[in-house]
Amino acid sequence: MAGYRALSRVEVEAMERNGCASPDWSKVKVKHGFNPDRVKRVVFYGRIKLGALEGAVSFAGVDLPAEISDATLIDCVLGDNVRVTRVRGHLANYRIGDGAVVTDVGQMVTHAGAAFGNGVVLEPVNEGGGREVPMFNEMSSQFAYVMSMHRYRTEMTLRLQEIVDAYVAEITSDTGVVGERAVVAHVNEILDVNVGCGAAVVGAAMLKNGTVLSEANARTRVGASVVAEDFIIAEGSSVEGGAILSRCFIGQGVKIGKQFSAENSLFFANSECFNGEACAVFCGPYTVTHHKSTLLIAGLYSFYNAGSGTNQSNHMYKLGPVHQGVLERGSKTGSSSYMLLPSAVGPFTVVIGKHMTNFDSRDLPFSYIVEERGTSYLTPAMNLHTAGTVRDGDKWPNRDRRTASDRRDRIRYEVFSPYTVERMMRGEALLKGLYDRTPRDLDHVRHNGVRIRRLVLRHGIRSYAAAIDLYLIEKILQRVAKGKGLGPMDGEAYDERWADVGGLLLAGSRLAKIETDIVSGAIDTVAAFNAAFARADGMYERDEWAWVRRTYHDRTGASVEALTAPELEELAAVHGKLRASATRRVLADAEKEFGAAAAIGYGVDGGADEVEADFRAVRGEYSENSFVRDMQERG
Numbered sequence: 001m002a003g004y005r006a007l008s009r010v011e012v013e014a015m016e017r018n019g020c021a022s023p024d025w026s027k028v029k030v031k032h033g034f035n036p037d038r039v040k041r042v043v044f045y046g047r048i049k050l051g052a053l054e055g056a057v058s059f060a061g062v063d064l065p066a067e068i069s070d071a072t073l074i075d076c077v078l079g080d081n082v083r084v085t086r087v088r089g090h091l092a093n094y095r096i097g098d099g100a101v102v103t104d105v106g107q108m109v110t111h112a113g114a115a116f117g118n119g120v121v122l123e124p125v126n127e128g129g130g131r132e133v134p135m136f137n138e139m140s141s142q143f144a145y146v147m148s149m150h151r152y153r154t155e156m157t158l159r160l161q162e163i164v165d166a167y168v169a170e171i172t173s174d175t176g177v178v179g180e181r182a183v184v185a186h187v188n189e190i191l192d193v194n195v196g197c198g199a200a201v202v203g204a205a206m207l208k209n210g211t212v213l214s215e216a217n218a219r220t221r222v223g224a225s226v227v228a229e230d231f232i233i234a235e236g237s238s239v240e241g242g243a244i245l246s247r248c249f250i251g252q253g254v255k256i257g258k259q260f261s262a263e264n265s266l267f268f269a270n271s272e273c274f275n276g277e278a279c280a281v282f283c284g285p286y287t288v289t290h291h292k293s294t295l296l297i298a299g300l301y302s303f304y305n306a307g308s309g310t311n312q313s314n315h316m317y318k319l320g321p322v323h324q325g326v327l328e329r330g331s332k333t334g335s336s337s338y339m340l341l342p343s344a345v346g347p348f349t350v351v352i353g354k355h356m357t358n359f360d361s362r363d364l365p366f367s368y369i370v371e372e373r374g375t376s377y378l379t380p381a382m383n384l385h386t387a388g389t390v391r392d393g394d395k396w397p398n399r400d401r402r403t404a405s406d407r408r409d410r411i412r413y414e415v416f417s418p419y420t421v422e423r424m425m426r427g428e429a430l431l432k433g434l435y436d437r438t439p440r441d442l443d444h445v446r447h448n449g450v451r452i453r454r455l456v457l458r459h460g461i462r463s464y465a466a467a468i469d470l471y472l473i474e475k476i477l478q479r480v481a482k483g484k485g486l487g488p489m490d491g492e493a494y495d496e497r498w499a500d501v502g503g504l505l506l507a508g509s510r511l512a513k514i515e516t517d518i519v520s521g522a523i524d525t526v527a528a529f530n531a532a533f534a535r536a537d538g539m540y541e542r543d544e545w546a547w548v549r550r551t552y553h554d555r556t557g558a559s560v561e562a563l564t565a566p567e568l569e570e571l572a573a574v575h576g577k578l579r580a581s582a583t584r585r586v587l588a589d590a591e592k593e594f595g596a597a598a599a600i601g602y603g604v605d606g607g608a609d610e611v612e613a614d615f616r617a618v619r620g621e622y623s624e625n626s627f628v629r630d631m632q633e634r635g
Contacts, residue, residue: 251267
């Protein structure tokens with residue numbers, strides 16, 4: 001045992017005077033710098049290694065001496081300058097890192113063959129099973145998405161399971177770890193839990209079979225009254241405030257608290273979940289639910305915001321809870337909204353009201369779906385030019401809390417991309433078909449469980465067409481402005497349809513290639529899987545440009561490569577008009593926030609002048625609003 005030595009007779013006598021005991025002192029080994037005077041009322045069983053005990057450790061903003069006291073240690077290794085005190089039960093089979101603190105703990109034990117939450121199988125999206133995901137420390141949103149949502153590729157899912165099994169075998173251990181400078185304090189029970197470097201586990205009620213990943217620049221916190229069983233919490237996240245987790249994976253930069261409860265669920269980068277509950281959900285990046293009365297169940301979400309009282313029903317009292325929902329990126333549900341599953345919501349769509357029929361609006365993105373007297377009405381493209389949609393696209397990249405050395409979830413924030421624009425093209429074609437087939441004497445037309453008023457069909461067609469053209473022309477002009485050619489790019493991949501794979505947008509053909517490589521064994525490790533999606537993410541601009549060129553040609557008959565200088569000038573003029581029109585609509589929507597209705601509740605106890613003055617004092621002037629000024633500069 002290099003670096004360790006046996007205790008001297010003088011050191012044993014000193015510790016015995018301090019109330020320490022061991023059935024076999026020869027099994028206790030120490031390093032240079034060990035100070036027996038700092039070991040008090042400790043009982044040692046089995047093989048023990050103790051590091052240096054000198055200096056102080058920082059705990060709760062106070063420097064306290066490094067020491068070991070009032071504890072029973074069984075087969076443990078304690079690093080240099082740790083503080084292990086007041087272990088009411090026993091600390092067994094743990095390696096405590098340098099400078100770590102373990103204090104006021106009931107019992108802390110690792111059993112033989114522990115996997116620390118790795119390999120636990122979750123059942124997201126469908127409570128009835130069939131979309132199982134085995135979680136592991138380095139799981140990305142892409143891995144979980146492919147594993148859960150592409151079950152039709154049976155051989156691929158079997159290969160992915162083999163990859164996870166191999167990973168779990170590598171990390172399985174008889175010894176748990178508390179990393180360097182981590183703090184574990186005031187916890188009743190910790191069983192088979194690894195705690196990463198710099199993590200703070202303070203005041204939790206019970207942690208069982210899990211991992212708290214953490215590193216110096218992305219410290220993780222598990223706080224007061226938390227109960228977690230079969231879990232993994234990734235770097236830089238916080239789980240606090242009496243949260244209850246069972247069979248859950250918490251990704252990087254996630255915040256969970258205020259008595260939120262969840263089971264069989266996945267939460268990926270930068271999600272925020274407070275007060276409510278979740279059951280069998282796949283919460284992709286930036287899923288937000290803040291309200292006590294909100295239930296998310298049996299669904300797939302990303303870049304999603306749940307209003308107060310959001311709820312879903314997934315069983316219909318027939319074959320049990322087997323139905324599932326899909327709310328694609330950027331969707332929102334209003335207060336007290338209800339959806340009968342199975343249902344599917346297209347990208348950047350707002351759902352308001354209680355919907356008692358199943359519907360599928362995936363080919364009509366940027367819409368509003370509202371309930372009127374028991375009927376679901378869809379207004380296509382209504383959310384295209386709202387201030388909220390524009391703000392969402394701006395705020396997400398600025399709210400990335402991840403500081404870990406490896407940001408595992410690959411994320412694309414673009415509101416307008418081949419993924420959403422292709423959906424708009426489908427919506428444009430769909431609305432044209434409905435308009436041509438709908439008699440003029442009908443007030444509305446039915447489509448996939450919703451009704452669309454005939455009068456809004458043409459408006460939706462025009463709105464989609466303008467947004468599609470604006471996107472395509474803007475991408476062409478951006479290439480010109482950057483001095484880049486208009487021809488193909490090396491390594492680009494074209495596919496008409498794109499996928500949103502756990503927050504990452506990529507061409508369908510590129511996703512298919514990765515999945516084929518998994519089946520063939522070319523991708524056979526977690527590292528290789530994550531690297532493949534990192535490379536795919538790095539090709540986004542090239543693949544997007546391939547899609548833009550082909551789509552522009554298909555819509556106009558003109559080749560992008562052959563555009564002349566006069567034609568580009570004409571495109572710039574068209575772009576200016578489209579951009580100005582879109583900006584005007586967004587600003588008009590923003591201006592409503594400064595209208596008379598928005599001022600209700602201001603100027604209490606005063607007259608009209610006080611209302612206006614109070615509103616300006618709190619909200620400011622429309623012309624001085626930062627969002628408004630930014631939009632005016634863009635336009």
